[in-house]
Amino acid sequence: AQSVSQHNHHVILSEAASLELGCNYSYGGTVNLFWYVQYPGQHLQLLLKYFSGDPLVKGIKGFEAEFIKSKFSFNLRKPSVQWSDTAEYFCAVILTDSWGKLQFGAGTQVVVTP
Amino acid sequence: GAGVSQSPSNKVTEKGKDVELRCDPISGHTALYWYRQSLGQGLEFLIYFQGNSAPDKSGLPSDRFSAERTGGSVSTLTIQRTQQEDSAVYLCASSLEAAVNSPLHFGNGTRLTVT
Numbered sequence: 001a002q003s004v005s006q007h008n009h010h011v012i013l014s015e016a017a018s019l020e021l022g023c024n025y026s027y028g029g030t031v032n033l034f035w036y037v038q039y040p041g042q043h044l045q046l047l048l049k050y051f052s053g054d055p056l057v058k059g060i061k062g063f064e065a066e067f068i069k070s071k072f073s074f075n076l077r078k079p080s081v082q083w084s085d086t087a088e089y090f091c092a093v094i095l096t097d098s099w100g101k102l103q104f105g106a107g108t109q110v111v112v113t114p
Numbered sequence: 115g116a117g118v119s120q121s122p123s124n125k126v127t128e129k130g131k132d133v134e135l136r137c138d139p140i141s142g143h144t145a146l147y148w149y150r151q152s153l154g155q156g157l158e159f160l161i162y163f164q165g166n167s168a169p170d171k172s173g174l175p176s177d178r179f180s181a182e183r184t185g186g187s188v189s190t191l192t193i194q195r196t197q198q199e200d201s202a203v204y205l206c207a208s209s210l211e212a213a214v215n216s217p218l219h220f221g222n223g224t225r226l227t228v229t
Contacts, residue, residue, distance in 0.1 A: 004156070006156075032215075034217075042222075043117070043118075043220045043221060043222045043223070044205070044207075044218075044220040045220075046217045046218070049217065051215055090156065090157065092157075101159050101162065101170055101172075101173075102147070102159065102218065103159065104149075104156040104157035104158075104159075105156050106155060106156035107156055107157075
């Protein structure tokens with residue numbers, strides 16, 4: 001079955017530590033990739049997206065993600081996290097021929113301690 | 115500006131009752147989506163609308179679930195004869211159009227608890 005997998009369900013780290021969240025998908029066709037973030041008490045927001053071109057994409061708040069087609073991966077990174085990065089992060093994939101059907105991973109809860 | 119609005123924000127209902135969840139998309143957004151988020155699970159696609167039509171209903175879990183959209187705006191998700199496994203947060207999102215490069219804007223969700 002087609003799916004989106006996020007490797008870590010829960011991550012705890014200290015401020016200034018580096019963050020990397022793994023995301024793999026199993027679709028064989030052309031995909032568009034997203035990371036969404038949900039801060040405590042807030043709605044889901046788009047963090048960054050990849051459609052084509054440079055596989056290293058930069059998003060808001062210092063986040064970046066790298067699309068590696070051969071590994072079917074789209075990992076999210078941030079070199080130095082802040083306490084305000086505490087949130088749940090969701091990887092999502094949409095097939096280019098399946099508009100509207102954004103498929104999400106299970107999410108990773110990230111807790112940044114002061 | 116106004117975002118996606120969902121009501122109610124919380125709903126507690128007894129098993130077997132019907133519930134209606136409402137979504138007001140961002141004005142001008144032609145595409146509208148319903149997702150479900152269960153405890154410990156990711157977001158599960160339910161259905162999306164382009165205008166008033168639903169090209170993809172494949173995510174609806176059973177025939178107890180239905181959704182409609184009228185006037186290209188407000189959408190209602192109806193769950194008949196609710197079961198405990200229906201307990202979840204139901205999220206609505208909208209986008210300018212149902213295209214891959216049109217980002218989704220999410221509402222805060224309706225938390226449904228079936229007792």
